[in-house]
Amino acid sequence: xxxxxxxxxxxxxxxxxxxxxxxxxxxxxxxxxxxxxxxxxxxxxxxxxxxxxxxxxxxxxxxxxxxxxxxxxxxxxxxxxxxxxxxxxxxxxxxxxxxxxxxxxxxxxxxxxxxxxxxxxxxxxxxxxxxxxxxxxxxxxxxxxxxxxxxxxxxxxxxxxxxxxxxxxxxxxxxxxxxxxxxxxxxxxxxxxxxxxxxxxxxxxxxxxxxxxxxxxxxxxxxxxxxxxxxxxxxxxxxxxxxxxxxxxxxxxxxxxxxxxxxxxxxxxxxxxxxxxxxxxxxxxxxxxxxxxxxxxxxxxxxxxxxxxxxxxxxxxxxxxxxxxxxxxxxxxxxxxxxxxxxxxxxxxxxxxxxxxxxxxxxxxxxxxxxxxxxxxxxxxxxxxxxxxxxxxxxxxxxxxxxxxxxxxxxxxxxxxxxxxxxxxxxxxxxxxxxxxxxxxxxxxxxxxxxxxxxxxxxxxxxxxxxxxxxxxxx
Amino acid sequence: xxxxxxxxxxxxxxxxxxxxxxxxxxxxxxxxxxxxxxxxxxxxxxxxxxxxxxxxxxxxxxxxxxxxxxxxxxxxxxxxxxxxxxxxxxxxxxxxxxxxxxxxxxxxxxxxxxxxxxxxxxxxxxxxxxxxxxxxxxxxxxxxxxxxxxxxxxxxxxxxxxxxxxxxxxxxxxxxxxxxxxxxxxxxxxxxxxxxxxxxxxxxxxxxxxxxxxxxxxxxxxxxxxxxxxxxxxxxxxxxxxxxxxxxxxxxxxxxxxxxxxxxxxxxxxxxxxxxxxxxxxxxxxxxxxxxx
Numbered sequence: 164x165x166x167x168x169x170x171x172x173x174x175x176x177x178x179x180x181x182x183x184x185x186x187x188x189x190x191x192x193x194x195x196x197x198x199x200x201x202x203x204x205x206x207x208x209x210x211x212x213x214x215x216x217x218x219x220x221x222x223x224x225x226x227x228x229x230x231x232x233x234x235x236x237x238x239x240x241x242x243x244x245x246x247x248x249x250x251x252x253x254x255x256x257x258x259x260x261x262x263x264x265x266x267x268x269x270x271x272x273x274x275x276x277x278x279x280x281x282x283x284x285x286x287x288x289x290x291x292x293x294x295x296x297x298x299x300x301x302x303x304x305x306x307x308x309x310x311x312x313x314x315x316x317x318x319x320x321x322x323x324x325x326x327x328x329x330x331x332x333x334x335x336x337x338x339x340x341x342x343x344x345x346x347x348x349x350x351x352x353x354x355x356x357x358x359x360x361x362x363x364x365x366x367x368x369x370x371x372x373x374x375x376x377x378x379x380x381x382x383x384x385x386x387x388x389x390x391x392x393x394x395x396x397x398x399x400x401x402x403x404x405x406x407x408x409x410x411x412x413x414x415x416x417x418x419x420x421x422x423x424x425x426x427x428x429x430x431x432x433x434x435x436x437x438x439x440x441x442x443x444x445x446x447x448x449x450x451x452x453x454x455x456x457x458x459x460x461x462x463x464x465x466x467x468x469x470x471x472x473x474x475x476x477x478x479x480x481x482x483x484x485x486x487x488x489x490x491x492x493x494x495x496x497x498x499x500x501x502x503x504x505x506x507x508x509x510x511x512x513x514x515x516x517x518x519x520x521x522x523x524x525x526x527x528x529x530x531x532x533x534x535x536x537x538x539x540x541x542x543x544x545x546x547x548x549x550x551x552x553x554x555x556x557x558x559x560x561x562x563x564x565x566x567x568x569x570x571x572x573x574x575x576x577x578x579x580x581x582x583x584x585x586x587x588x589x590x591x592x593x594x595x596x597x598x599x600x601x602x603x604x605x606x607x608x609x610x611x612x613x614x615x616x617x618x619x620x621x622x623x624x625x626x627x628x629x630x631x632x633x634x635x636x637x638x
Numbered sequence: 639x640x641x642x643x644x645x646x647x648x649x650x651x652x653x654x655x656x657x658x659x660x661x662x663x664x665x666x667x668x669x670x671x672x673x674x675x676x677x678x679x680x681x682x683x684x685x686x687x688x689x690x691x692x693x694x695x696x697x698x699x700x701x702x703x704x705x706x707x708x709x710x711x712x713x714x715x716x717x718x719x720x721x722x723x724x725x726x727x728x729x730x731x732x733x734x735x736x737x738x739x740x741x742x743x744x745x746x747x748x749x750x751x752x753x754x755x756x757x758x759x760x761x762x763x764x765x766x767x768x769x770x771x772x773x774x775x776x777x778x779x780x781x782x783x784x785x786x787x788x789x790x791x792x793x794x795x796x797x798x799x800x801x802x803x804x805x806x807x808x809x810x811x812x813x814x815x816x817x818x819x820x821x822x823x824x825x826x827x828x829x830x831x832x833x834x835x836x837x838x839x840x841x842x843x844x845x846x847x848x849x850x851x852x853x854x855x856x857x858x859x860x861x862x863x864x865x866x867x868x869x870x871x872x873x874x875x876x877x878x879x880x881x882x883x884x885x886x887x888x889x890x891x892x893x894x895x896x897x898x899x900x901x902x903x904x905x906x907x908x909x910x911x912x913x914x915x916x917x918x919x920x921x922x923x924x925x926x927x928x929x930x931x
Contacts, residue, residue, distance in 0.1 A: 373761040374732030430759075434734040507732060529868035533824035546762055549703075626705055626736035626757040633703050 203439055206614040210339050214346045218590060218622050222324060222351060224582030226638070228252040231299040231323070233290045233314050235259040235268045236401055238328055239305035243268055245562045245569045246303065247277050249576040250637055256297040258283035258290050260306075261401075290314050294321035300579060303355070304328060307404040308416070312337040315352055319344045325352040326575060329419055330596035331589075335616070338593045338600075342618050345589040353585055354592035356423040358501055359630055360570040362555070363514050363523050363539065364424035365548035367505055368631050371428040373546065375527050376507030379429055384421025385490035385502040391453045394494070395464055403463070406450070409494070410467045413444050414603035415475040419595035421489040421501055422479075423587075427630050428505055432590050435483045436623035441612040442602035444472030449494030469494075477602050479615070482623070489598065512539065549634035550574060577637050586630040593618040689716035689782035692725075692774050692789030697758050699770065699795055706760050708735075710774045710789065712742070713751035720746040720781035727756050730770040734759045746781070767796040767871035769897070792905055799872040805865035806855070816860030823888035829915070831859035833931040847928030850882035867894065874898070884928070885912045890919035 230246050232239055235257060247254050254277065257268045262284035273279040283293040294302070294317055302318035304311055305328045312332035318325045319341075331354050332338045345352050358364055371379060393399045394406040408416060429435055447469045454464050473494045479487040490502060503514030503523070510527025518524045519538025526536055550570050551558075562569025578585055597616055605613050617623060695709040710727060714720050723742035729735045740754045758772075773790045799805050812820035813831040820828025839845065842856040855863045881896065893911035900906075911921030 369762055371732060372734065372759060373764065374730050375764075377731045379732065430734045434736050509731065532866070532868065535824070545764065624736055624738075626734055626759060628705055628759070631703065631759075631761075 202612055204608070204611050204613045206616050209616065209618075209620050210343070214343065216619070216622060217345050217349070217351065217588065218619060218625070219584055219627055220349075220351075221582045221584045222579045225300050225579050226251070228576050228579055229255045229298065229300045231256040231258070231293055231297060231302045231318075232268070233258045233293070233302060233304045233318075234306035234310075234328075235261075235264040236305070237399060239303070240264065240268060241563050242303065242305060242568060242572070243272060244275065245572045246576075247272055247275060248557075248561050248569070249573050251580050252572075252576045253277060254280045255299060256281045256283060256293050258293045260284060260287055260289065262289075291317055294318055294323070299323045301326060301575070305355075307401070308333050308408065309404070312341065315341055316344050319348045319350055319352055322348070322350065324350045324579065326355040327352060327592075328355050329417060330354065330599050331592045332596065333599060335597060335600045335604075338597055339616070339618075342589050342593050351585050352589050352592070353587045354419060354423070354595060355571060356419055356587060356592075356595065357564055357567040357571050358420050359423045359427055359587065360550065360567040360574070361424065361501075361503075361565075362547070362551050362567075363521055363543065364427070364501075364503060365551065365630065366521075366539070366543040366546045367424065367503060367512055367514070367523075368428040369546040369548060370512070370525075370542055371505060371507070372430075372631055375509070375542070376505060376511065377509030379485055379505065379507045381486045381488075381506045382425035382429060383488040383490070383502050383504040384423075384425045385492070385500065386417040386420035387490060387492040387497055387500040387502065389495065389497055389499075390493040391450065391496075394450065395453065395458060395462070397463070406464065406467065409447070409450060409469050409471040411470070412603055413447070413470045413472055413475075413606055414599055415442065415477050415489065415491040416471070416599060417491050417493070418475075418477055418489050418598035418602060419592075421491075421503075422477075422487065422595045422598060423591075424501075424503060425487050425489075425505065426591065426595060429481065429485060429487070430626070430629070431481065432594060432619055432623045433627045433629055434624060435481045435485065436617055436619070437479045437487070437594060437615045438482055439480045439612050439615050440477055440598055440601050440605055441610055442475060442477045442598075442605040443610050444476075444606050445474040447472050447494075449473040449496075453494075472606075475602060475606075477598050477605075479598075514539075548631075553634065573637070577635060580638050581635060583632075583635070584627070586632060590618045591629075685784070686782065688784055688787050690714055690720065690776065690778065690784070690787040692776050692787050694772050694774055694789050694791040696791065696793060697760060697770075697772065699760055699763060699793055701760055702762050704760055706758050708756045708758050708772060709753050710740075710756060711751055711753045712746060712776055712787075714746045714748055714781055716780075716782040717748050718780045718782070719748060720778040722780075723752075723776060723778040725754055726775045726777075728773050728775075729758055730772070733761065733770075746778075763795045765796060767794065767798045769794045769871075769899070792899075794899065799870060802865065802872045802874075803855075805870045805872050806862045808864050808866045809860055809862055810864040811859050811861075813859040819860040822864070822886075827888075829886075830931070834929065837929055837931055839929055845884065845928055847884070848882040848926050849880070852882070852884045852928075867892075871899075881908065883910060885910070885925075887912045887914040887919050887921075889914060893920040 228251055230252055232243060246252055254272055257265045257280050259265045265282040265284040269279050269282050281297055283289045302323045303326045304314050311327050315325050315327045315331060331341055341352055397403060431437060450469045458464055475491040477489045500515040505512045512525045514523040516524050519540040521539040521543045523539035524536040525539045525542055554573050558566030558569040601613055605611050691713040693711045697708050698706045710725055723746060725740040727735055727738055736757045742752055746752050769792055771792045773788060776787045809820045810822040810828055811831050812828045822828045839854055843854040845852040845854060857863045895907050895909050897905055897907040912925045913919040913922050
């Protein structure tokens with residue numbers, strides 16, 4: 164053993180382990196953040212001055228949840244069975260612009276022994292007909308992105324709570340308007356961000372909240388998923404709507420997929436807030452290359468010009484001086500990853516690595532002091548979220564994406580039936596989704612740092628529980 | 639009885655895995671003793687006694703996975719009103735508290751106090767002994783004129799080890815026959831039992847250093863004879879004004895804090911550092927070598 168090797172066993176005397184005992188003398192001062200950093204493009208003033216907040220406001224309690232579904236394609240068509248399976252929930256209405264999908268979904272629901280829902284479809288406005296005719300407690304929207312805002316707002320105005328697939332809206336003024344509509348209608352609208360219910364993501368947040376990583380300093384998340392075959396499939400995304408977005412915008416379409424779990428771990432809007440964004444985009448080459456190699460000359464995609472970079476990176480700063488990086492990479496050949504990395508003063512986690520059952524690795528002081536990664540399995544077991552210990556088996560048998568879809572559904576139904584505060588509220592949803600249009604705004608300005616909107620209007624520092632919730636029984 | 643958390647390691651000799659390493663060890667093996675004679679915080683320069691007292695209520699740590707409250711009380715026993723008072727609260731590292739900073743409007747008149755409530759997320763607590771410190775730093779004008787006062791509360795959870803021996807988790811000493819069992823440094827190396835024996839370091843031997851007498855573990859080679867420091871807590875009988883530890887580093891940065899939790903609820907903390915087996919690294923100027931080969 165070399166006497167001058169890289170320090171191993173550096174925690175011999177437990178500096179990290181004991182620092183918490185001596186925080187007054189040794190702890191760094193509370194993380195400070197710049198208030199008006201130079202070079203930051205200021206945001207417009209919040210348009211909702213003086214309006215009553217829905218922060219911390221519980222759902223109106225319902226014994227039985229009446230659900231309506233808008234959008235029954237690949238996403239919605241795969242979600243109805245989960246909604247129907249949650250105790251206390253029933254699907255009363257289904258809607259799709261293609262009436263045959265509504266009929267097929269109603270058939271499936273009936274075939275599973277549930278009451279047949281009412282069917283709506285055949286026109287772009289069919290969803291409004293459904294909202295006008297059926298009284299619903301929750302509307303779930305899984306349509307192409309460009310419809311989310313209009314349908315979400317309409318569902319709120321119809322008196323329902325709303326779960327919207329990613330994103331809740333595509334433009335900043337629309338996002339603000341959804342916040343305004345929630346506050347006006349006094350019901351909740353939230354992003355159905357299933358990644359927040361991932362086993363590793365939830366455990367990561369709970370490990371962070373327990374202080375195992377020390378004070379958090381940075382995090383990273385992402386959506387790195389080779390979607391090229393699906394984007395060029397003429398049936399998978401109806402009218403290839405998703406590929407079309409790549410011809411019109413250079414932005415992080417799915418920033419929230421990686422941002423949500425990191426924000427939960429960092430208590431964003433619950434003690435900290437995102438203060439800025441700057442984004443960069445690589446060249447847009449992946450889709451054109453794929454088309455060149457795999458698409459026949461008569462494929463409609465040959466009319467496309469792709470403008471969305473293959474790698475869109477967003478960098479955020481927070482009020483407490485933390486940094487967050489998100490990546491979007493759906494047009495390159497690569498294995499799947501949502502990154503999920505969290506670093507604090509006493510250690511870090513990295514997900515999506517081939518270690519252990521969890522597929523994640525951890526290194527923290529003083530538990531480890533030898534510069535050697537450990538798999539995350541033991542920590543995940545120690546900090547497993549109660550949803551996974553209580554409902555995980557059901558989730559894995561009922562739902563897609565390894566059970567995270569069903570957990571989101573189960574928890575949503577439970578929260579409404581018990582009259583709880585939502586795990587994810589409109590403020591979280593707006594914060595995570597604002598990165599979508601703002602990434603494009605930053606890219607258009609050469610990677611400018613933009614001031615980030617505070618959808619809570621100053622109440623971000625109030626500690627609230629969020630997704631790291633207290634265990635509850637389903638009534 | 640008091641409780642001590644100390645990430646300590648008792649130095650132990652080793653046989654090494656290669657001739658070169660063995661030669662190094664035989665030539666340079668030390669063990670270090672440290673005298674922690676100032677476990678109580680030093681007051682430093684004399685200053686007038688504080689007449690502003692800051693106290694914190696306990697947090698309900700049993701209510702895991704909930705948000706609890708903590709009350710900070712600022713009491714002005716001086717003859718002058720306090721003004722511009724600001725309270726900054728800090729919880730255990732990584733815990734979220736809200737608000738972190740509170741401005742007290744108006745003044746705190748002499749003989750009165752103010753209280754402010756802070757919310758704290760109580761997370762899932764880890765097994766084993768853990769300590770959680772909450773502190774409130776208060777700055778102000780007026781009052782006793784000192785301008786600042788601090789209140790602290792340390793709470794604990796979990797069980798402590800009955801003795802230091804129960805913390806032993808590492809084979810630090812091996813003879814040539816058992817060298818494979820050793821792993822003092824995390825790389826499979828250990829101190830030479832043969833070399834230590836030559837220096838009179840045998841099971842149960844007394845070793846003098848740092849004003850204390852240490853008893854070498856009454857264990858044979860290739861047994862768990864030392865503890866890798868990572869925040870363990872163990873019961874410690876006795877009384878005195880200092881605490882000495884026999885330790886060795888295996889790196890250049892073996893240092894940290896030792897905290898004693900007294901039966902009356904008080905605590906005191908000292909800081910120690912020890913070089914590695916070559917005498918290089920943290921604590922070169924403060925640790926006393928008691929064994930060398």
